[in-house]
Each structure stands twice: as structure tokens, then as C-alpha cells.
Amino acid sequence: MLSYHFDWSIILSGTYFDWLVSGLKVTLWLSASGILLSFLLGLCVAVMRMSHIAPVRWVAQLFLEVTRNTPLLVQIFFWYFGSYKLLPTDLNDWLNNHNFEFVAALAALTIYTSAFIAEDIRSGVLSIPKEQLEAARSAGFSYLRSMQYIILPQAVRITIPPLVNQFLNLAKNSSLAMTIGVMELTYQARQVESYTFKGFEAFTAATVVYLALSVVITFLVDQYNNRVLKLHKAS
Amino acid sequence: MDFQVIADNFTYFMIGSWPKGDLGGVALTIYLAVTSCLLSFIFGLLLGLLSVSRHRFISLPTMLVINLVRGVPLLMVIFWMYFLLPAFFGHGFPEIRTVIIALTCFTAAYMSQIVRAGVEGIPRGQLEAGTSTGLKHWQVMLYIVLPQGLRNMIPSFVNQFVSLIKDTSLAFIVGVSELTHVATQVNNRTMAYPTEIFLFIALVYFLLCYSFTSLSRWLEKRLSWRKSV
Numbered sequence: 001m002l003s004y005h006f007d008w009s010i011i012l013s014g015t016y017f018d019w020l021v022s023g024l025k026v027t028l029w030l031s032a033s034g035i036l037l038s039f040l041l042g043l044c045v046a047v048m049r050m051s052h053i054a055p056v057r058w059v060a061q062l063f064l065e066v067t068r069n070t071p072l073l074v075q076i077f078f079w080y081f082g083s084y085k086l087l088p089t090d091l092n093d094w095l096n097n098h099n100f101e102f103v104a105a106l107a108a109l110t111i112y113t114s115a116f117i118a119e120d121i122r123s124g125v126l127s128i129p130k131e132q133l134e135a136a137r138s139a140g141f142s143y144l145r146s147m148q149y150i151i152l153p154q155a156v157r158i159t160i161p162p163l164v165n166q167f168l169n170l171a172k173n174s175s176l177a178m179t180i181g182v183m184e185l186t187y188q189a190r191q192v193e194s195y196t197f198k199g200f201e202a203f204t205a206a207t208v209v210y211l212a213l214s215v216v217i218t219f220l221v222d223q224y225n226n227r228v229l230k231l232h233k234a235s
Numbered sequence: 236m237d238f239q240v241i242a243d244n245f246t247y248f249m250i251g252s253w254p255k256g257d258l259g260g261v262a263l264t265i266y267l268a269v270t271s272c273l274l275s276f277i278f279g280l281l282l283g284l285l286s287v288s289r290h291r292f293i294s295l296p297t298m299l300v301i302n303l304v305r306g307v308p309l310l311m312v313i314f315w316m317y318f319l320l321p322a323f324f325g326h327g328f329p330e331i332r333t334v335i336i337a338l339t340c341f342t343a344a345y346m347s348q349i350v351r352a353g354v355e356g357i358p359r360g361q362l363e364a365g366t367s368t369g370l371k372h373w374q375v376m377l378y379i380v381l382p383q384g385l386r387n388m389i390p391s392f393v394n395q396f397v398s399l400i401k402d403t404s405l406a407f408i409v410g411v412s413e414l415t416h417v418a419t420q421v422n423n424r425t426m427a428y429p430t431e432i433f434l435f436i437a438l439v440y441f442l443l444c445y446s447f448t449s450l451s452r453w454l455e456k457r458l459s460w461r462k463s464v
Contacts, residue, residue, distance in 0.1 A: 004322070069444035070437045071401035075417055078437060081422060081429035105446070172308035179408065186310055199318045207307055207315075214306035 002018035004200065011201045016192045020205055023188030027209075030106060030184060031171040037110040038170060039163070042117030047147055049122055060118075067115040073176055075112055080104040080180040105177035113170045117163060125151055157228070164221045171213055186210060240428040241435045244421050248436070251412055259412035261439060267331070267403040267413060271338035271417025274395050278339060286347055287354050297347075304344035309402055313337040317409050334406040349391040353384035386458060395449035401434045401457065404440075414439060427455055 010016050048060035067075070080101065084092050095103055128151055137147030156163075178187035189206035193199035241248070251259015258266065285297040304312065316337040320328045357380045365375035404415040412420070418436045422429050 063415060065445060065448075066437075069397070069401075069448060070440045071404035071415070073404040073407065074418075074433060074440060077415070077419070078270060078430075078433040082433040083430070085430040172306075175308040175310040176405070178310070186308065186314070190314070193318075199314075203311065203314055203318060207311055210311060211303065211306045214302075214338050 006201065007198060008201055010196055010198055011192065016196065016202070019188045019192055020185070020202075020209075022114075023183060023185040023206075024209055026173070026184040027157060027181060028172055030102065030109070030174045030177060030182065032111065033166075034106055034170050034174065035111040035167045037106070038113040038117055038166075041110060041114035042121060043152070045114060045118035046121040046125065047144070047152075049118060052143065055183050064115050064118060067111055068119075071209060072108060072112045072173055073179065075106055076108040076176055079107045101182045102179070102181050104180060105174070105182050109174060109177070110171055112173070113166055116166050116169070120159050120162040120166060121152075121155060124155035127158060129155050161221050161225060164217060168214055168217055172210065175210075236431055237428060238427050238431050238435070240421070240431055243278075248414065248417055248439070251417060257412065260417045261414050261443075263331075263411070264400065264403050265443075266411040267334060267338065267406060267411070268396065268400045271335050271342060271403075272341040272399050274335070275342035275346050275399075276392065278343035280350055282343055282347035283350025283354065283375055286351055289372065301344045301347050305348075309337070309341050309405055310408065312341045313405055313408060316340070329410050330406075330409045333409060334411050338399065338402060338406075341402070342395060345398075346392070346395055346458060349388050349395065350384070352386040353391075354380055356387060357384050357417040389458065390451045393447055393454065397447045397451070399445070401440065411459065 011020060045060050045063060048056050049064065051057050051060070083104070087095075112221050132150055132154075133146055136150040137143070141149065174184060175186040178190065179189075183191075185206050189202045192202035196202070248260050250262045251257060253262070254260065282297055282301060286294050286301060288294040288297070313334065316333050317330075320333055320336065354376075361379055361383075362375055365379045366372070389460070403413055406413050407416040407419065410416065414436055418432050422432050425432075
């Protein structure tokens with residue numbers, strides 16, 4: 001350790017800097033699309049989980065148990081290595097020509113995170129008084145419409161802090177995409193390390209970026225908590 | 236789908252090449268999870284108590300360290316350890332130990348938050364009552380707050396253990412032959428059965444994790460029932 005020479009210049013400019021920046025871009029793309037998709041899927045699963053039709057509820061429950069109780073890495077490997085036997089040939093061909101690594105990682109991240117999001121939304125919905133749903137139903141809204149217009153807008157507002165936490169988890173978990181060759185931030189940091197043997201600098205750069213993401217997002221949520229939720233309580 | 240490949244390699248999936256070679260597969264997964272769980276419980280408890288300290292010069296640095304670890308992906312922690320430990324302890328630092336240390340550092344940060352929430356969940360009146368009977372602050376913590384707090388924390392600890400079982404799959408990245416690594420080996424060797432292999436190990440992980448998830452739910456019901464009586 002004493003003989004180690006720090007050389008920060010290599011990761012602050014030039015090729016290796018470009019690698020890290022391109023890795024960051026992939027991480028941000030993967031995270032942003034994952035966040036959007038997992039939120040939508042989570043919303044659907046949450047609504048299904050609370051449905052009054054038993055088989056719909058069972059399907060949602062099975063989905064939740066399976067995705068929450070298997071490792072994300074195994075899900076990534078399953079979609080990347082194992083999904084071709086379950087998908088139609090045309091789709092496989094198309095996927096192989098369109099950055100299949102990215103799609104497989106995105107699918108796994110979306111499905112994995114949506115399960116946690118669904119549970120957060122569900123507990124948000126459960127905190128809305130039952131009378132609201134009854135009132136909406138008696139005003140003539142169907143179950144789905146009363147969810148859409150009355151319950152979910154309120155529930156999602158309460159759920160935003162835990163949701164953002166899940167989004168942060170997703171961004172951190174996106175590092176697992178490197179295992180199937182998606183060239184995101186961690187992948188590139190590893191790459192810089194193996195080309196230059198400057199692992200300390202490369203991992204520091206990646207760590208700082210992840211921390212910056214967490215700090216910025218956590219700060220925004222705190223601001224939201226302080227302003228919106230307090231206003232909500234005051235009214 | 237042809238699940239013959241699972242039957243052919245079943246012992247390898249379960250215990251690796253043990254007893255002729257190293258322990259691997261499910262057995263190593265469980266070993267990693269249990270060892271890291273015990274260690275991270277101890278460190279998590281310590282960190283949690285330090286983070287609720289009344290002295291700011293103790294609690295603030297502790298919170299900083301906890302949040303540092305929580306802001307970084309586990310994969311990054313594993314790489315750091317994989318890279319730093321040999322630098323400090325010389326080459327040939329065993330990978331299994333590297334992974335256990337990384338998992339412990341990572342999980343201890345999350346465990347400390349459970350401890351923190353558990354301690355803060357005990358009504359302040361208890362602390363004050365304890366202090367006014369002449370106990371010192373650490374005695375109040377040790378004899379009054381922790382025994383009650385820890386019981387409330389049990390379901391969360393079990394949930395954290397489930398996360399830990401899932402997280403051991405990342406040991407794959409540094410070549411520790413736990414279940415996921417074994418699966419990729421068998422997959423590389425047989426080539427033609429990825430769907431079967433990954434479905435099978437997903438099922439194994441599911442059975443492991445689901446049993447503990449159910450345990451945590453059962454404990455939650457039971458403990459809250461006792462409290463209400």
C-alpha cells in the first residue's frame with residue numbers, strides 16, 4: 001500500500017475519463033427507464049393486489065412473492081441467458097440485433113423493483129380511509145376509476161418518500177447489469193482498473209458518482225417532505 | 236425444457252465438489268449468509284447504538300459512515316474490498332473472506348438503521364424513568380431499552396437476513412463458488428439448458444428466502460399479539 005502512487009490525472013481527462021462518462025450515461029439511461037417502467041408496473045400490480053376478484057389478487061401475490069424472494073442477479077441471468085426458450089423466434093432475432101444486454105437488464109430491474117414499489121403503494125393506499133373508496137363507489141365510479149381519480153393520487157403523494165428510496169435502490173442495483181456486459185458505470189470503472197491498474201482512482205470516481213446521485217436525490221426528497229407533506233398536514 | 240441437467244448436477248448444485256474439493260453451491264450460500272448475518276448483527280448493533288448517542292461528535296460521524304455505505308451499490312463495496320484487502324494484508328487474501336467482509340460492512344449499515352428505529356420506538360418516558368431511578372445512560376440502554384427494542388426488531392432482522400441470502404449471489408463476481416456461480420459454471424459446461432438451470436436456482440433461492448419471509452410475518456403477528464395483551 002505504501003508503494004502505491006496516486007495518479008488522479010488519468011481519470012480526470014482523456015480516454016479513461018470518457019469511458020467513465022459513457023458509463024455514467026448508460027447508468028442514468030438504465031436507471032431512468034427502469035424507474036419509469038417499474039413505477040407503472042408497480043402501480044398495476046398494486047391495483048391487482050387489492051382487487052376484489054380473487055384470481056387477479058392471487059396472480060399479483062404470486063408475482064410479488066416470486067420476484068421479492070429471488071436475487072436480482074439470478075433474474076438478470078434468467079432474462080439474459082434463459083428467456084430465449086420462452087420467447088417467439090422473431091422477437092429473439094429482433095432483440096439480438098437491438099442491444100439485448102440492455103433490454104434484459106432493464107427487464108430484470110423493472111420487474112424486481114416493481115414488486116417493492118407495489119408493496120409501498122399498497123401501504124399508501126391502505127392509509128387512505130376506507131370511506132373514500134366507498135364514497136367514490138357510491139358516486140358511481142367503478143373500482144378502477146375510483147382508484148385512478150380518488151385513491152391513487154392521494155396514496156402516491158404519501159408514498160413518494162419510500163418510492164424515491166426504491167428508485168435509488170434501482171439506480172444502485174443497475175450496477176449488476178455489468179455482469180451481462182452492459183457497459184455502465186461499474187463496468188467502466190472495472191475496465192479502467194484492468195487497463196491501468198489504477199483501481200483506487202477508478203473505484204473512487206465511480207463511488208463518488210453513486211454517492212452524489214444518492215445525496216442529490218435524498219436532499220430533494222427531504223425538501224419535498226418538509227414542504228409538501230407539512231402543507232398537506234396543515235390543510 | 237429438459238430438466239435432466241438438474242438431476243445430473245444436483246449434488247454439485249447443493250454442496251459443490253465437497254467432500255473431495257471445496258464446499259460450494261447452496262451450502263456455501265447458506266454459510267456466507269449465516270456468517271455475514273451474525274457479524275453484521277454485532278456491528279449493526281454497535282453502529283446503531285453509536286448513531287443514537289447523545290454526544291454529537293459520536294453520532295454524526297457514525298451517521299456519516301452509515302450513509303456513505305448505504306449510498307453505494309453492494310457490488311462497489313465488494314470491489315473495494317476485493318481491491319483493498321490484498322493491498323493491506325498481502326496477496327492471496329481468500330475470496331470467501333473478502334465477500335464475507337464486504338457483505339458484513341454493507342449489511343451492518345442497514346442493520347444499524349433497524350436498531351436505530353427500534354431504540355427510537357421505545358417511549359421517552361422509559362428512558363427518563365430509568366435515569367430517575369439512578370441508572371446510568373448505558374445501563375438504561377442495556378437493561379431497559381434494548382431488551383424491549385430488540386424484540387420489536389426481530390421481524391426486520393429476519394427480513395434483512397432474506398436480503399442477505401439474495402445478496403450472497405453477488406459473490407459470483409469475485410469467483411466464489413456459491414449457488415449462482417455454480418449455476419453459471421454448469422451453464423457454461425452444458426451450453427444448451429440456461430432456462431432450466433436458472434429457473435431451478437431461482438426456485439432454490441425462492442424456497443430459502445420464502446421460508447424466512449414467512450417466519451418474519453409469523454413473528455410479526457405473534458410479537459404484536461403478545462404486546463397487546
